[in-house]
Amino acid sequence: MASKVSPLAPTGFPALPAIEGVRIGTAEAGIRYKNRTDVLLMAFDPGTSVAGVFTRSRCPSAPVEWCRSVLPGGMARALVVNSGNANAFTGAKGREAVALTARIAANALDCGEGEIFLASTGVIGEPLDASKFEGVLDRLAGELAPDRWEAAARAIMTTDTFPKGAVRRADLGGTEVTIVGIAKGAGMIAPDMATMLSFVATDAEIAPEALQALLARGTEKSFNCMTVDGDTSTSDTLIAFATGAAAKRGAPAITDAADSRLGAFAEALDDLLIDLAQQVAKDGEGATKFVTVDVAGATSDEDAKRIALSIANSPLVKTAVAGEDANWGRVVMAVGKAGVPADRDRLSIWFGDIRVAVEGARDKTYDEGKVSAYMKGQNINIRTELGLGTGAARVWTCDFTHDYISINADYRS
Amino acid sequence: MASKVSPLAPTGFPALPAIEGVRIGTAEAGIRYKNRTDVLLMAFDPGTSVAGVFTRSRCPSAPVEWCRSVLPGGMARALVVNSGNANAFTGAKGREAVALTARIAANALDCGEGEIFLASTGVIGEPLDASKFEGVLDRLAGELAPDRWEAAARAIMTTDTFPKGAVRRADLGGTEVTIVGIAKGAGMIAPDMATMLSFVATDAEIAPEALQALLARGTEKSFNCMTVDGDTSTSDTLIAFATGAAAKRGAPAITDAADSRLGAFAEALDDLLIDLAQQVAKDGEGATKFVTVDVAGATSDEDAKRIALSIANSPLVKTAVAGEDANWGRVVMAVGKAGVPADRDRLSIWFGDIRVAVEGARDKTYDEGKVSAYMKGQNINIRTELGLGTGAARVWTCDFTHDYISINADYRS
Incomplete structure (x- = not known):
């Protein structure tokens, strides 16, 4: 395994600010790795809208299928990510594992299972023992804090040699809003450590449909313009969460992706996604250029x-x-x-x-x-x-x- | 460069018989390599029909374009192949080089330029100095011999670690005919040594259209079912020559690929092409399995x-x-x-x-x-x-x- 850091890595992890309405916790659940964090719990305040873009693989992972099934609800209260096991090609056991994880998370955060988003990254084909989340998510739910982006970026790493994060700020109808994103992937596409995950959060108030349109458009210009080895993962997942907390400071509630006030925000989102995609390419397995x-x-x-x-x-x-x-x-x-x-x-x-x-x-x-x-x-x-x-x-x-x-x-x- | 022989190489070059109507010569023209043969001249008796299958690249080499232009004539008197320089992406100079090579060969063998087939394999983008063929093809024309298949297979090698050849025999309307083929390619697809070349000769008498149909069908089951790195060459060339010499021994003249007497021949041709394609995969750059x-x-x-x-x-x-x-x-x-x-x-x-x-x-x-x-x-x-x-x-x-x-x-x- 490559343990040395990519020569293309940035000099350090950027200073990522808290996003109001987002709290983060990480833990060691012992999924596969020893002595490192491998679970990320991100909790969102009520009213957080969500959008997602997923792998086009015909053999998607169980978490990808779960996310697709709950995405139409448009609202999110939590994201649970584990590294070390992709829960891909795990059949009925895989479906049971995501259902159990969602149940544990919903209990821990007192919300509906349909508001829980899941992602797994790691080996394909090994059953994921979701019962390992049982005590862990409960404990994490009591310890969440807003400014733990670097810990979050580290907990989702697999063969990555550096944690990936980015921040952009934009004017939205006269109020400054913030977008923070993290990503993992060492290879767009390295399905054993299956593979490219990215999560974006903003305090802007944007309705699910509008957020989805912005995210899909941005993905075309960023992650879909990046390749390491041409091998498409079973697990590629990009999810954006909009807490709407900036509305309290006067930011307008956006319901339409064509809203002219979105100009700067859309540009900032695209730019952030490109930044994250480039970081993934720069951590391509074995990359020197x-x-x-x-x-x-x-x-x-x-x-x-x-x-x-x-x-x-x-x-x-x-x-x-x-x-x-x-x-x-x-x-x-x-x-x-x-x-x-x-x-x-x-x-x-x-x-x-x-x-x-x-x-x-x-x-x-x-x-x-x-x-x-x-x-x-x-x-x-x-x-x-x-x-x-x-x-x-x-x-x-x-x-x-x-x-x-x-x-x-x-x-x- | 890999000079060691592929561990997947056959134990030796097969014993390939002469095909009546085919004579072979090889020489050192100093195109790129030192102290090895790099030019192959194969001469065919009058009446030899020809069929060809070429790269689907939108940026084909000059020899591929030449072959496509003369193929409709359906008859061949000679094949000239050089290794070391692919004469690909060489612009107007490349077209001049193939025209000059055809002229030199036609003079040496006293035939029409439209009966000369050409292939080049080696570096892309370097102008090919065809004047180097001037004395060489003349001299070779006087020294041709029928049983030099291994020398032919060696003269067209680039990064290949072993020469590739195969023979099949088949009953054609009660008469045994023979098919011999050679190939090069270390990588289906390794465009600098651009790349996959294969030449097949038989003494059967088969009209050009029928031969073309048989060759195209066989290619689908053989070379087009083989890949080393997914990179399609600018120069892939497979040409079959049928001298018709077996007609003197009673083999029927075939004019239609649907002729029911072709059963064994078509099977033998397919089998030979598969054998050659597998040899190319077995010599894939760096291959161990x-x-x-x-x-x-x-x-x-x-x-x-x-x-x-x-x-x-x-x-x-x-x-x-x-x-x-x-x-x-x-x-x-x-x-x-x-x-x-x-x-x-x-x-x-x-x-x-x-x-x-x-x-x-x-x-x-x-x-x-x-x-x-x-x-x-x-x-x-x-x-x-x-x-x-x-x-x-x-x-x-x-x-x-x-x-x-x-x-x-x-x-x-």
Whole structure:
């Protein structure tokens, strides 16, 4: 297992303020890990609205199915997350485990089970013994505190090498509101430690439908533009909670995602989600370089994104970046295989600001030394211009190193 | 670079007989490699029909475009292949290089340029100096011999660790005909050494359209069921040549792929293509295990193949196999992400004959020791039953090891 911290990690965990209406507790329930926290309980004041975006896997985890079933209620009183066991592909036992967890949490917080949201991350296929939550959630419910974001971010880590958090502030109808988010994932997509979880809380008052629309839109621009290995998890979960506490300070109650007063808030939410998504890519298993892939000139934004993901998911492009090799031939390959319109003879490719290929051939000014020097940096930008239309996309990923193999060939043993 | 031979290599190159109407020569043209052959000239007697299947990349190499342009003629007099330079993404220069190569070969063999087939494999984006073929092809044309299949297979190697060849014999209308094939590729798909090339010759007399139909059908069951890293080459090329020499011995001239006399021949061709495809997977970059993925019970054969390729291309499944870890949770993940119908609760998974998961959960009889012992073998079978319909597919791949990273992170340097 990789215990060393990613070289791409931020210098420290950001100072995350309390969100009024949110209280946090973490504990050691001994699910799988020893001597570290593995349970997170987040409690919300009555009136907190909720929105969620989940994995598109056809084999989703039991907690994902639970969240989908209670999400239409639109209100949340608690979030329970455990690390070490994903409760995925656990059949009827998995369904019993989520039902029991929700019951324990609802008892502890004196609310309805339909207001409890659940997420699990860790090994697939091992039954989760939810009875371990029995005393733990009760005790936690009595010890909750508002400013424990870092502890929360740490309790949900699996192969992550650093805790991930972000904060943004925005003006909402003349009142400042705050958005805080945490995430885990070392690999968008590393299903054994299944996998990408992110939780966002704000004191803004936003109705469930509006919050859902904002979250779905933001996800497209952030987590859905990030990849580590192209392997989609059974457990990907992003949930946003809006406590509405800022309404007491004069913030308007928002019921429509098209409300013009949402401009700054939506921008801040998108920016926070992008920040968290980039932190996940920077903690990609074995990552030593952070890669931004830009595609322009495609026939549509959708085609551009397919090409960008084809480049960002290519093992050959990612191993070349790991080897500090400006191997643009592999970028050509990845463009060619994406299955959407591309014209080799109009294609241009840049590494950083250095154009290496233009109009279907190597750039005449190509200077191996110059581009090799660029590849030694920690942040690599690969840009392609297709020359076909105005479609554009940006995707983030990391390089593909020996440590990815070590982490994933040896994980269960 | 990996210079050691793949542990999955056959014990030796098979004894491949001459095909009447085919003569072979190889030479050192100094394209990129030193002290090894890098040019193959294969000459065919007049009347040889030809069929070809090429990469679906939108950025194909110049030789692929050349072959596509001359294929409608249906007849071949020569094949020229070089290793070390793929002549891909070389723009106008690339087109000039293939035209010059065809002209040199046509002069050397006194035939039309439209009867010359070309393939190149090696680095992408470097201009190919076709003038190097000038004296070489002339000289080779005078030295051709019929029984040089191993030399041919060696001349087209790039990162391959062993030469690949196969032979099959079949009854065709009461006369025995022979099919010989060679292939290269260390990675279906490793575009710098771009990449999968295979050439097949038979003495059967089969008209171009019929040969094309047989080849396309066979490709679907063989090369298109094999993957190393999911990265589609700019240069994938499979060409079949039928000299018709067996007609002198009484074999019928076939003009229709639906001809009932083709049964044994078509079966032998499919079998030979599968043999060559498996050899390519067994020489996958860094491969230590050969993996067969079977999917049954899908809603259609097409859906089954998408799921099988999703499993076979998953870096997490492949690293688990490398680590001798029966990590069926990753198989669940790969089924879930394939984007075609799957029902978690009907899914069963086997490693070899050991059922590890059934109906959406771990098998009650699951025995880690037993399955771990199985995973230590060199040939790993991963089988899934979806329980939805009768669609089935089989795909071959290899595991994903540190050597893949080493080979591809360091290739150009």
